Amino acid sequence: METKTALQELLHQALISAFNGVDGLPETKDIAIKPASKAEFGDFSNTSAMGLASTLRQPPIKIAQTVVAEVEKMGCPKWIKRMDVVSPGFINIWLAGDSAFGAVKAIIEQGENYGRKPAGTGRRTLVEFVSANPTGPLHVGHGRGAVVGDCICRILEANGCEVTREYYYNNAGVQMKNLGRSLHARYLQALGDDVEFPDDGYKGDYVRELAETLKEEAGESKRDAKLEFFTVYASDRIMQWIDEDLKAMGITFDVFFKESSLYESGEVEEALKQLAEREMSYKQDGALWLKSTQFGDEKDRVLIKSDGEKTYLTPDIAYHLDKARRGFERAINILGHDHHGYIVRLKAGIQALGFSADFLDCPTIQMVSVERDGKEVKLSTRGGEFITLKELLDEFGADVVRYFMAMRSYDSQFTFDLNLAQDTSEKNPLYKIQYAHARTCNLLVKAKEQGIEWQGADAVDFELLQLSEEKELGKALARYPEIVDRAAAELAPHCLPNYLLELANLFNSYFAVGNNDASARILRVDAPELTQARLALVVVLRQVLRNALGLLGISAPERM
RNA sequence: GCGCCUGUAGCUCAAUGGAUAGAGCGUUGGUCUACGGAACCAAAGGUUACAGGUUCGAGUCCUGUCAGGCGCGCCA
Numbered sequence: 001m002e003t004k005t006a007l008q009e010l011l012h013q014a015l016i017s018a019f020n021g022v023d024g025l026p027e028t029k030d031i032a033i034k035p036a037s038k039a040e041f042g043d044f045s046n047t048s049a050m051g052l053a054s055t056l057r058q059p060p061i062k063i064a065q066t067v068v069a070e071v072e073k074m075g076c077p078k079w080i081k082r083m084d085v086v087s088p089g090f091i092n093i094w095l096a097g098d099s100a101f102g103a104v105k106a107i108i109e110q111g112e113n114y115g116r117k118p119a120g121t122g123r124r125t126l127v128e129f130v131s132a133n134p135t136g137p138l139h140v141g142h143g144r145g146a147v148v149g150d151c152i153c154r155i156l157e158a159n160g161c162e163v164t165r166e167y168y169y170n171n172a173g174v175q176m177k178n179l180g181r182s183l184h185a186r187y188l189q190a191l192g193d194d195v196e197f198p199d200d201g202y203k204g205d206y207v208r209e210l211a212e213t214l215k216e217e218a219g220e221s222k223r224d225a226k227l228e229f230f231t232v233y234a235s236d237r238i239m240q241w242i243d244e245d246l247k248a249m250g251i252t253f254d255v256f257f258k259e260s261s262l263y264e265s266g267e268v269e270e271a272l273k274q275l276a277e278r279e280m281s282y283k284q285d286g287a288l289w290l291k292s293t294q295f296g297d298e299k300d301r302v303l304i305k306s307d308g309e310k311t312y313l314t315p316d317i318a319y320h321l322d323k324a325r326r327g328f329e330r331a332i333n334i335l336g337h338d339h340h341g342y343i344v345r346l347k348a349g350i351q352a353l354g355f356s357a358d359f360l361d362c363p364t365i366q367m368v369s370v371e372r373d374g375k376e377v378k379l380s381t382r383g384g385e386f387i388t389l390k391e392l393l394d395e396f397g398a399d400v401v402r403y404f405m406a407m408r409s410y411d412s413q414f415t416f417d418l419n420l421a422q423d424t425s426e427k428n429p430l431y432k433i434q435y436a437h438a439r440t441c442n443l444l445v446k447a448k449e450q451g452i453e454w455q456g457a458d459a460v461d462f463e464l465l466q467l468s469e470e471k472e473l474g475k476a477l478a479r480y481p482e483i484v485d486r487a488a489a490e491l492a493p494h495c496l497p498n499y500l501l502e503l504a505n506l507f508n509s510y511f512a513v514g515n516n517d518a519s520a521r522i523l524r525v526d527a528p529e530l531t532q533a534r535l536a537l538v539v540v541l542r543q544v545l546r547n548a549l550g551l552l553g554i555s556a557p558e559r560m
Numbered sequence: 561g562c563g564c565c566u567g568u569a570g571c572u573c574a575a576u577g578g579a580u581a582g583a584g585c586g587u588u589g590g591u592c593u594a595c596g597g598a599a600c601c602a603a604a605g606g607u608u609a610c611a612g613g614u615u616c617g618a619g620u621c622c623u624g625u626c627a628g629g630c631g632c633g634c635c636a
Contacts, residue, residue, distance in 0.1 A: 037579070047578060053616055060616060088616060090579070133636080175636060287634055298563080298632085305634040312636050340564050341631040366565065367629065408573055412566060413629060428598090429584055435598050446595055486576070498574060501583070512600040515592070523595045560598070 003079075003102075004044070007033045007093065010077065011046060014070040024055040035479060039472070042084065042092040043099050049089035060089025067091065100471035101462035103478035107540045108457040115158060115484045115547050122161030126323050127153050128257075129334035130246070131168045134238040135179045136204055138245050140416060141336060143389040145365045147405035147553075149334040150251045151493035152363075154551045159488040164328070165252070168319065170259040171235055178202065179238075180231030186211035187230070191220055210234055245389050249398045250553045262318045268310065271318035271353065272303065280352035290317075292348035295357070301345045317349035324355055332491070337364040337413075363491050366413040376415075387418075396421060399554045403430040406552055407497040429501050433545065434557055436504035439511065440542035441558040447523055447535060454535050464533045467520060469510035473537060476506055480544050484551070493552065500548050507541055 012028040019025060026048065036045045049064035056063055064085040071083060082094040095102075107114045129149025132142050153163045170176065182201035189195060190211045197203070214222065214233060222229065246252070262268050272288075275281040280291050286306035290313070293300050303314045323331045335343070343362045351357055369376055370387045392401050395418070404421070407429070408414060447454060465471070480499070487495040514521035522534040546556045 032576095034576080034578090041579075045578085047617095050578080050616055086579075088579085170636075173636070285634080289634095302634045307634075309634085311634070336630095337565065338630055339636095342636095343564090364565080364630095369629090412573075414572075417572085431598055432584085435596090439596070439599095443595060450595085482576095490576090494574080498583075501574095505583080508599060509601090511595080512591095515594065515600070521595055560596090 003095065004033045006077075006079075007031075007044060007046070010071060010080075011048060011067065011091070014067045014074065015048065015052075017074065018066050018070040019056060022056065025052070035475075035482075036092060039468075041086075041090070042082070042094040044093045044095075046091040046093070047089070049085075049091065053089070061085060061087055064089045064091050100474035100478075101465060101537075104460075104462065104474060104536055104540050105457045107477060107543055108536065111543060112547060112550075114543060115480045117158070117160035119157075119160060120162065122156065122159050123329040124162045124327060125156055125330045125332060126164045126166055126326070126328040127156070127332045127334070128166045128168055130242075130251075130253075131333075132242065133169050133173075133175055134171065134235040134242060135175050135202060136238065137206055137241050138389040140368045140370055140387055140389055140392055141365075143245075143249070143392065143401065144368050144405045144410070145334050145336060146246060146249065146251055146389075147402050148363070148365055148410050148493060150249075151402075151406050151496075151552055152332065152334070152491050154553060155484065155487045155491075155493060155496075158484055158551055161488075164254045166255040166257055167253045168257045168259065172258075172260045176231050176235055177227065179207075179234050180227045180229075182207050183210055183214070183230040183234045184227065187214055187222065190215045191223065206238075207234070210237060213237075241390070245393065248390075248393050249402060257319070259315050259319070262315045262322065265322075267318040267322055268315050271321050272314065274321075274353055275303070275317075275349075278352060278354065290345070290349060290352060292345050292352070295344075295348035295351045297344050297348050301348075313345060313349060316346060317353070320346070320350050320355075320360065321353055324359065329359075331360045333360065333362045335362050335364045337366045340364045361491065363410060365410040369413065369415050371415050371417040392416075399434070400428060400430055402552060402554050403428075403497060406493045409492065409494050429497070429504075430554070431560070432508075433500045433504045433549070434555070435560055436507045437542060437545045437549070437556045438558060438560045439507070440538050440545070443522055443538050444535070444542075447531075450523060450525055452523060452525065452528070452531055452535075454539065455532060457536055460533050460536045461529060462533055462536075464530045465537065467510070467513065469506070469513055470534070470537060473503075473506045473510055473541065476503055477537075477540055477544050480548065483548075487551075496548050496552055500545065500552075503541065503545060503548075 008028050008031045011031050011033075012026075015025055015031075031046065031048055033044050033046055036042050049060040049067065052063055053060040068083045068085055068091060076083070079096050080093060081096040084092040084094075086092055127149060130138070130142060130146045132138060138146070150165070153165055157163050178198070178200060179202055181198050182203075185195050185197045185201060186207050189197075190208075201207075210233070272281070275290065280294075281303060282289055282291065287302050288304040289300045290303050291300055301313055302311050303317075304310050320331065340362075343364075346362075347357050347360055350360055372387075389401075396404075400421075404416070444454060465474070483495050483499045487493060511522070522531070522538060524531045524534075549556045
């Protein structure tokens with residue numbers, strides 16, 4: 001990081017000095033210093049010359065040459081070995097010394113904190129995710145949202161944010177009553193009564209199972225129980241299932257927030273009052289409307305229906321008022337993409353209360369479809385047939401499910417082919433990554449067996465590491481903090497699996513060199529100093545693999 | 561009809577406006593009695609859906625077209 005800043009300042013100085021007085025020169029912080037994409041391009045590259053071509057009315061290559069010449073005139077710092085100008089105007093920079101391993105010592109010192117920023121340096125953030133009403137077991141779509149949400153939390157925490165994980169649900173609305181009626185009907189059916197099942201009831205087998213359990217527990221005693229009994233009975237048990245599934249994936253929440261509490265606390269009324277005071281609501285046709293069109297919505301939305309019932313939107317606006325009141329500086333809602341149409345009106349509600357639209361970010365997670373035997377399995381809680389998250393967890397385990405759910409951008413829908421997942425599971429990229437980690441652990445065990453003691457980074461001479469595989473690996477390890485930065489800035493967990501796979505491949509290639517060339521082996525009893533240097537690389541790799549896997553909530557086994 | 565997302569190798573997907581578009585799986589050929597082979601090396605495979613535009617430079621940004629998914633309620 002420091003090198004980068006120094007380079008920015010150096011190039012900025014050169015630009016000012018060479019083109020003194022010209023308008024439109026970039027500021028120091030805007031000079032892009034990027035890690036070179038290939039070894040032949042040095043350590044860093046800069047593209048300022050291309051960007052300035054039109055401003056300076058000169059060919060970019062000439063500008064680049066001028067800048068480099070200016071640096072030399074000013075006296076090129078010792079820590080820069082070489083600066084090249086390459087068509088059409090890249091400035092490629094080589095650092096002196098063995099930059100490939102510049103980060104290694106720091107990584108060893110920082111250990112599990114490598115890639116993390118100090119707590120409290122980021123915004124206080126509330127992440128709301130899953131938020132499924134307890135009307136049925138979680139399906140794979142919920143699973144994707146759950147994994148992405150949890151990974152985003154872990155990534156933001158690594159970025160210095162104080163994060164609260166929250167699950168918002170409604171245990172008292174229409175859907176819950178519907179669930180209660182569904183259980184009641186199944187219960188009576190289980191008792192042998194000939195009753196009709198509600199048309200809009202929950203048709204899944206799990207309601208039948210609940211009815212059977214209830215029959216075993218209570219016999220016929222609940223035949224005339226109130227609807228509320230069935231609603232509470234069903235939702236309590238379903239919430240337990242949900243909790244178990246989430247725990248099985250390593251996901252825990254700090255707060256389970258009930259919609260009903262917003263009514264109890266008076267915040268719903270408070271929100272309505274504030275909207276009225278701000279003249280953001282109005283009455284028409286017997287209903288109360290939100291002026292959401294003022295904030296880009298295509299039509300105004302109803303807050304209170306003409307029958308006096310509030311719409312879903314009203315408590316949700318109150319909920320976000322509550323989030324702000326609790327002192328959060330940022331709210332993130334992980335939503336299923338089928339709810340994307342709702343975002344504009346919710347943001348409108350927040351803005352109508354006077355908050356910035358930036359307060360809330362709503363990444364929407366694209367649908368997951370599931371294929372079995374080449375046929376799509378429909379995912380519908382009410383339709384009855386679905387693949388549950390639990391089935392997936394039982395079949396593949398939490399690590400695999402988490403990896404797959406996080407490995408690609410949530411902007412893309414994806415098809416989870418159960419047969420394919422099973423067939424290829426042994427060649428799963430995750431196993432390659434975990435195997436690489438196990439290998440690093442084993443190398444250290446092996447070293448001890450051979451009487452080699454890892455003596456820490458201080459004793460290491462990195463000049464001894466001359467293999468191209470070693471340098472590539474060293475550079476890749478140094479890039480980790482940038483990967484975390486980007487994952488946090490873009491709320492994009494999928495950066496991490498890609499990076500992990502790259503590390504695993506680099507390490508496997510390095511390791512394999514030793515198969516054909518004994519001098520390239522990591523453990524060399526005949527060359528203790530070289531072995532120490534190589535072990536340093538292994539220790540650092542192990543650390544970075546652990547740190548990155550930790551951000552995904554995936555285990556780093558020492559043996560497989 | 562309007563809105564959101566997507567379209568990249570046979571398949572599943574990466575790629576911060578930068579240099580010759582990359583991985584995994586699959587296919588083909590090779591390495592190997594090993595510091596754990598759950599490995600490695602190599603090859604084949606691309607008009608980045610199509611057509612324009614913006615600029616030094618576009619898979620990436622803009623416009624249009626086509627295709628797939630989702631959403632468009634005084635439902636949640």
